[in-house]
Amino acid sequence: MFDTATMALDWLGVIVFAITGCLVASRKQMDVVGFALLGTATGIGGGTLRDVLLGSPVFWIREPAYLIACVIVSTLVFFTAHIPQSRYKFLLWLDAVGLALFAVTGAEKAAQAGADGIVAIAMGVITATFGGILRDLLGSESPVILSREIYVSAALAAAIVFVALLALGAPRELAIGSGFSIGLLVRAAALHFGWSLPRYRQRPGMPYHAAK
Amino acid sequence: MFDTATMALDWLGVIVFAITGCLVASRKQMDVVGFALLGTATGIGGGTLRDVLLGSPVFWIREPAYLIACVIVSTLVFFTAHIPQSRYKFLLWLDAVGLALFAVTGAEKAAQAGADGIVAIAMGVITATFGGILRDLLGSESPVILSREIYVSAALAAAIVFVALLALGAPRELAIGSGFSIGLLVRAAALHFGWSLPRYRQRPGMPYHAAK
Amino acid sequence: MFDTATMALDWLGVIVFAITGCLVASRKQMDVVGFALLGTATGIGGGTLRDVLLGSPVFWIREPAYLIACVIVSTLVFFTAHIPQSRYKFLLWLDAVGLALFAVTGAEKAAQAGADGIVAIAMGVITATFGGILRDLLGSESPVILSREIYVSAALAAAIVFVALLALGAPRELAIGSGFSIGLLVRAAALHFGWSLPRYRQRPGMPYHAAK
Numbered sequence: 001m002f003d004t005a006t007m008a009l010d011w012l013g014v015i016v017f018a019i020t021g022c023l024v025a026s027r028k029q030m031d032v033v034g035f036a037l038l039g040t041a042t043g044i045g046g047g048t049l050r051d052v053l054l055g056s057p058v059f060w061i062r063e064p065a066y067l068i069a070c071v072i073v074s075t076l077v078f079f080t081a082h083i084p085q086s087r088y089k090f091l092l093w094l095d096a097v098g099l100a101l102f103a104v105t106g107a108e109k110a111a112q113a114g115a116d117g118i119v120a121i122a123m124g125v126i127t128a129t130f131g132g133i134l135r136d137l138l139g140s141e142s143p144v145i146l147s148r149e150i151y152v153s154a155a156l157a158a159a160i161v162f163v164a165l166l167a168l169g170a171p172r173e174l175a176i177g178s179g180f181s182i183g184l185l186v187r188a189a190a191l192h193f194g195w196s197l198p199r200y201r202q203r204p205g206m207p208y209h210a211a212k
Numbered sequence: 213m214f215d216t217a218t219m220a221l222d223w224l225g226v227i228v229f230a231i232t233g234c235l236v237a238s239r240k241q242m243d244v245v246g247f248a249l250l251g252t253a254t255g256i257g258g259g260t261l262r263d264v265l266l267g268s269p270v271f272w273i274r275e276p277a278y279l280i281a282c283v284i285v286s287t288l289v290f291f292t293a294h295i296p297q298s299r300y301k302f303l304l305w306l307d308a309v310g311l312a313l314f315a316v317t318g319a320e321k322a323a324q325a326g327a328d329g330i331v332a333i334a335m336g337v338i339t340a341t342f343g344g345i346l347r348d349l350l351g352s353e354s355p356v357i358l359s360r361e362i363y364v365s366a367a368l369a370a371a372i373v374f375v376a377l378l379a380l381g382a383p384r385e386l387a388i389g390s391g392f393s394i395g396l397l398v399r400a401a402a403l404h405f406g407w408s409l410p411r412y413r414q415r416p417g418m419p420y421h422a423a424k
Numbered sequence: 425m426f427d428t429a430t431m432a433l434d435w436l437g438v439i440v441f442a443i444t445g446c447l448v449a450s451r452k453q454m455d456v457v458g459f460a461l462l463g464t465a466t467g468i469g470g471g472t473l474r475d476v477l478l479g480s481p482v483f484w485i486r487e488p489a490y491l492i493a494c495v496i497v498s499t500l501v502f503f504t505a506h507i508p509q510s511r512y513k514f515l516l517w518l519d520a521v522g523l524a525l526f527a528v529t530g531a532e533k534a535a536q537a538g539a540d541g542i543v544a545i546a547m548g549v550i551t552a553t554f555g556g557i558l559r560d561l562l563g564s565e566s567p568v569i570l571s572r573e574i575y576v577s578a579a580l581a582a583a584i585v586f587v588a589l590l591a592l593g594a595p596r597e598l599a600i601g602s603g604f605s606i607g608l609l610v611r612a613a614a615l616h617f618g619w620s621l622p623r624y625r626q627r628p629g630m631p632y633h634a635a636k
Contacts, residue, residue, distance in 0.1 A: 028358055031409035033365045037337075048265070053472070053482050058265050064328040078412055116488040125461075133562070138345070138355055143562055146452055153457045197455035200502055240570055243621035245577045249549075260477070270477050276540040290624055350557070350567055 009180075010105050011069070013098035017131045018043030018070045020095055022077035024139040032078045038138055039074030040067065045131035050106050050123050054113045092191055096154070100183030102128040103158035104176050117163045124159030125152065150190035150197060158183025221392075222317055223281070225310035229343045230255030230282045232307055234289035236351040244290045250350055251286030252279065257343035262318050262335050266325045304403055311363070312395030314340040315370035316388050329375045336371025337364065362402035365409060370395025433604075434529055435493070437522035441555045442467030442494045444519055446501035448563040456502045462562055463498030464491065469555035474530050474547050478537045516615055523575070524607030526552040527582035528600050541587045548583030549576065574614035574621060582607025 021042030025035045044060050044067070051058045060066040106127025110120040129152055132144040144151060162179030166172070189195050233254030237247045256272050256279070263270045272278040318339025322332040341364055344356040356363060374391030378384070401407050445466030449459045468484050468491070475482045484490040530551025534544040553576055556568045568575060586603030590596070613619050 026412045029411045029413060030358065031365070031411050033368060033409065034358070035412065037364055040334075052264055052476055053485065055481060057267060061265065061327055061331050064330045067330055067334055115485055118488045118491055119485050122464075122491055137349065137561065140355060140358065143564060146454065146458070146564065152461055153455070156457060197457065199453045199455050200450045200459065201453060238624045241623045241625060242570065243577070243623050245580060245621065246570070247624065249576055252546075264476055269479060273477065273539055273543050276542045279542055279546055349561065352567060352570065 009097070009101045011066075012094075013101045013105075014043040014047075014066055015069060015073050016094040016098040017046075017102075017135075018073045019077055020132070021135045021139075022074050024135055024141055025074075026077070028139055032075060035078040036071050036074040038135060039077065040070035041138060042131045042135040043070040043073075045134040046102055046106065046127040046129065047131075049130045050109060050127045053126070054110060054115070054123070056109070056113060093188070096184055096187040096191065099128045099151070099155055099187055100158045100180045102131075103155040103183050104162045104179040107159040107162050107179070108172075108176065111163070111166065117167055120163050121156070121159040124162065125155045128155035128158070150186060150195050153197060154183050154187035154190065157186045221309070221313045223278075224306075225313045225317075226255040226259075226278055227281060227285050228306040228310040229258075229314075229347075230285045231289055232344070233347045233351075234286050236347055236353055237286075238289070240351055244287060247290040248283050248286040250347060251289065252282035253350060254343045254347040255282040255285075257346040258314055258318065258339040258341065259343075261342045262321060262339045265338070266322060266327065266335070268321070268325060305400070308366070308396055308399040308403065311340045311367055311399055312370045312392045314343075315367040315395050316374045316391040319371040319374050319391070320384075320388065323375070323378065329379055332375050333368070333371040336374070337367045340367035340370075360408050360411070362398060362407050362409060366395050366399035366402065369398045433521070433525045435490075436518075437525045437529075438467040438471075438490055439493060439497050440515075440518040440522040441470075441526075441559075442497045443501055443515060444556070445559045445563075446498050447515070448559055448565055449498075450501070452563055456499060459502040460495050460498040462559060463501065464494035465562060466555045466559040467494040467497075469558040470526055470530065470551040470553065471555075473554045474533060474551045477550070478534060478539065478547070480533070480537060517612070520578070520608055520611040520615065523552045523579055523611055524582045524604045526555075527579040527607050528586045528603040531583040531586050531603070532596075532600065535587070535590065541591055544587050545580070545583040548586070549579045552579035552582075572620050572623070574610060574619050577621060578607050578611035578614065581610045 018039040021039040022035050024042075025038040028034070030038065047059050050056075103124040105124075107120040107124030109127075110123035111117075115123065129144070135141070136143045158179045160179075161182045162175050165175035165178055170178075186195075230251040233251040234247050236254075237250040240246070242250065259271050262268075315336040319332040319336030321339075322335035323329075327335065341356070347353070348355045370391045372391075373394045374387045377387035377390055382390075398407075442463040445463040446459050448466075449462040452458070454462065471483050474480075527548040529548075531544040531548030533551075534547035535541075539547065553568070559565070560567045582603045584603075585606045586599050589599035589602055594602075610619075
């Protein structure tokens with residue numbers, strides 16, 4: 001029953017990320033095949049890298065329905081992209097849902113594959129963020145990890161909470177729910193209040209030697 | 213006998229893509245090692261990603277001759293790059309051959325590994341296009357998938373025709389030949405007539421909210 | 425005993441590359457999570473791609489201490505980045521050590537996995553350079569392989585010497601030491617004397633047809 005809910009959220013994550021890929025495609029005025037390529041790469045990119053690193057079978061090769069869903073969603077967005085653009089704020093919140101969800105499901109898949117806690121956390125972050133990195137590389141956008149706004153940190157928080165609770169013996173449902181909630185809250189607060197972490201700045205009094 | 217022909221075309225595809233990588237290297241005025249790196253990455257990149265995703269042994273690890281051929285071709289191009297540049301049109305056609313061929317052989321390798329039809333089509337597109345994506349990323353070129361001209365769609369057409377014919381029970385030779393021909397024809401028409409698919413444009417009357 | 429030395433140098437390579445990733449993060453004024461992401465990706469990127477291509481278990485999944493070390497180093501650099509920047513020259517030399525070391529250990533891991541000589545050389549180059557390529561892609565820097573200075577060639581020299589000596593029946597310690605020394609010397613000479621290989625230039629008298 002909870003597994004069904006997790007799977008539903010997992011699907012939601014794939015579809016939401018696919019839509020964000022299509023939004024980049026729309027800004028680059030791509031054709032429908034470009035939409036499908038960028039939408040699919042963004043939707044399944046994170047989970048694909050996770051599976052390859054873990055040595056597990058890639059999830060969409062075993063369940064091609066993910067692939068079909070990404071293509072259908074991308075095609076729909078191509079013909080109706082004025083809708084999600086005018087609802088961009090709504091989309092950012094869906095994206096936050098996807099980020100928090102993938103961080104937890106990515107960490108869980110790694111833990112189930114027998115990975116160490118720190119590895120599971122890394123897999124959560126990779127699953128949550130690689131789709132967006134791929135989208136930005138393929139679409140020649142400024143990489144999301146360079147953004148000023150808290151983003152990767154939200155995924156990190158979600159994965160850490162999930163793995164820590166699991167290690168403390170908490171029931172799986174509680175760990176998933178807590179990790180997801182924390183990740184979503186952190187990202188939501190960053191979106192709502194414009195939160196960002198302190199950034200590196202050259203220390204005063206130190207001469208700057210242009211690196212590299 | 214037909215397998216020999218397929219292998220010959222496969223080799224041709226690797227070499228042609230290696231040459232396109234070298235052309236980018238020549239525009240960046242790289243040294244001979246840069247030529248070898250960019251030529252090899254472009255020549256074997258698509259097939260490498262296909263094998264990694266399928267969980268198959270990477271083809272050039274089992275048959276290092278592919279690697280050696282890419283290095284030799286890249287070195288030759290370094291010292292004679294004025295030749296392919298002055299024959300750029302001829303090269304575009306060879307590139308079209310490689311694209312159509314890799315789309316079919318990529319889909320076939322996935323089908324032989326037991327993948328679903330839609331997965332086989334995706335693998336065909338990945339095999340045909342990833343080398344070029346890698347070339348453009350490493351060479352800081354504008355990504356090929358952002359180009360206005362039909363390119364990915366030709367690979368998609370080739371893979372769909374091949375997989376559909378195979379599913380309909382057509383002999384393997386016919387499926388390969390048809391997929392390859394369709395892909396080559398679509399790309400050739402795009403090159404000759406400047407074909408492109410309709411691109412996404414903001415619908416009239418809708419205010420543009422800058423996405424992200 | 426020698427294995428311990430190799431392992432120590434391997435660790436040094438991971439840490440040095442992690443620091444170079446952090447230097448790029450500091451130039452982009454990232455937050456501490458950005459430092460950890462870029463530092464870790466640069467430190468473990470080359471070895472990760474090597475393991476994925478070889479079909480071996482990814483090294484930091486089996487030994488998460490590598491991951492932890494990258495995160496700790498990145499955090500330290502975030503709070504003290506004025507130190508390595510004012511010692512940038514020292515860092516370039518450490519980077520040269522990492523490059524030469526990874527070229528040899530990458531080739532050795534491939535050889536131990538039963539790969540052909542030419543494949544082992546390729547794996548050495550991939551291990552030594554992919555971390556830097558990843559760093560430059562994620563940090564929106566000009567790719568290192570486009571630099572005028574000898575870099576990839578030093579890795580290539582190290583891997584070739586190591587594989588050639590091994591093939592000639594030299595003891596493993598001698599092959600590792602020689603490959604490492606040659607790679608370091610070539611890179612050091614490039615750094616000290618500004619060595620670069622001849623770059624491709626349009627031949628005189630040939631009209632330039634802008635390639636794609």
